Amino acid sequence: MRRAAAAALLLLALGGCATFPEQGPREWHEQLEGAGELGGPPVVPENTAPPEPPQQSGPERQSGPQQTPSGCQDPDPQVIATCLNPVGAIAVLPDAASALVGERQTGRVLRVRQGSEPQLVTTVPVDGTGGGGLTGLVLSPSYIEDQLVYAYITTPQDNRVVRLAAGEPPKPVLAGIPRGPVNNGGALAVDEDGSLLVATGNAGQTPPPPDSLAGKLLRIDLQGHPAKGNPDPLSPTMSSGLQSPGGICVDPQRGAAWVTDRRVGEDALHLIKPGVLPAPAWRWPDRPGVGGCTAQDGAVAVAQVRPESLFVIRSDAKNLFVGAPETLLQETYGRLSAATLAPDGLVWLGTVNKAGGRPVSSDDRVIRIQPLAAGGDNRQ
Template sequence: MRRAAAAALLGLLLAGCATFPEQGPREWHEQLEGAGELGGPPVVPEPSPPPQTPPQPGQEGQGGEQQQPSGCEDPDPQVVATCLDPVGAIAVLPDAETALVGERRTGRVLRVQQDTEPELVATVPVDPSGGGGLTGLVLSPSFVEDQLVYAYITTPQDNRVVRLAANDPPEPVLTGIPRGATNNGGALAVDDDGSLLVATGNAGQTDPAPASLAGKLLRIDAQGRPADGNPDPVSTVLSSGLQAPGGICVDPARGTAWITDRRAGEDALHLVVPGPLPAPAWRWPDRPGVAGCAALDGTVAVPQVQSESLFVIRSDVNNLFVGAPEQQLQGAYGRMSAATIAPDGLVWLGTINKAGGEPVPSDDRVIRIQPLSAGGDNRQ
């Protein structure tokens, strides 16, 4: 079993973080069914050693020995929820203390909060084959008023976007996204003007047709229609050329969006622009398994499944990456996938150790990472 003290990270993420209304969400009740041109060099250097940080409260026993999880009890103060199925997506609620978590294989959506048992709020029927299932989750741009949540799912017929409301069955928003034997996963985000960004896999197709919704970045409104400002006003397509997207992250301080993609021969991070995907802003020839991403004020953090770490890079005002990247949380939580930024600037991550990793008794877990304090101590 692996344990490690949670690493301090992303101090810069506190600067310029988004603000949200103070109103909390209404209660949901259980529903049982229903050298790139952007800066460089864009290649990964040798990883830096994991930072050494003081032990976290609750992680040391007598004599300095680390406490290990016992069943679903995890002494790590950064762990918010335990004993989940592999986590496909996370959406943090406006209170910054609670999140909705989607399990990829089961389609369950659970409400999680530290020191509270996860609460089942919806079950979305999904087909997890070919990397599909429930792989995207995002709050409505007007969540405080409408309490709606959007999910990207795979069904036996297609991949699609559905809308979730408390006590109601999933409502289709955008259907007919091709599914195939591989690359069915997708991702969701909300851009800076409130439109929904939808990343779709290529469903195993080498070169999907321009009219196909496979391998695209779509931009739609709340009803699934083309969003205002798309390159083609009658098309949902904003960009093309994706293969197996892992996550989309919108930087609320800058309004820029990034997308990760697991490509043939390399993993890549792209800056989102209309039209065909540009050259990668960063590329990983060793293919560490890039997954979700989180961005704030020029810092981009990318969980990597195979390397079991969080890759952090920083960009200047021109979105050119500067300084040395950091490889953080090396081996601390195993295989991490989903990532998002909370309204208070903290980073939430989900693990997928039950899907090919080496799970500890409390896996799979949702983790909330505390940024580095001014004094360099990550303890709370």
């Protein structure tokens, strides 16, 4: 991989990006940890992901030609934050230079920025068993004004969407999503109409009842009510049939929305359509453990736990995939899970190397890479 060229292009891209100052009545400040509290197919192992190799000791994995990390100091210019717990979700802030990062099993939400120590914003009580925890994080469509953040979490009783505001405990927006022994993780996104898209796991039900919120693609307003334009105006359900979703991504240029799913026998990428979960637009029979995704101008990038890479496919104007896929960052940063697109078009990724991978001293990390649609060379 031409790492030097990638780093140079990244620096050029960042140097030319506009920033958007945050405004509004609330500001996110560092808080003490623990602050805040909460008002078909057979069942397969947790997350329906491929069997994970045991954590290995020994020499640290090299991150390309640059120096090996030393403690929490990582010389890689694409690394934004280090020494985190496995990352469950990322939401990039409007300035495009900092982000809120959710740790899946601890429920901590940290503000990260390159060159600064991560700042604890809040800790949301979560239950990380059965693939659950804090697995979704997205900014309010009017974040600059209201400073609100939405999270998908697992509690001992259920899975739910909660709203986070500075200085306040998390407030349930949509509660009662079934939880079970497996497939409790979910994902969040905001569509082009400003509604929340919510992907829910099936909680081990095969399949869940039609009126259940498990295993669904939901579309709700910011108060948790069914969004206008849903197939059934009285229901939050857009479509059914998800098993263990890893991420939702909306293409800002085209408006198309995609959801990844770890299924029995295969991993899949679906184009989101009202009323029905269509056949997968892309299938992975080898089940690499698909996670979060990003979409921009027809390029869809999917984070993979195995083979520790970012999988990129490109589509035409009809959202049909064309050309050969690309595998980027292979065995460069380890197991990738969270993925999101920043306002400046850069891609942010989170690792989960402490969860069964081969962590280096600076893991787990948040990484920022150059735009995929611009044809940058991030390949290994």
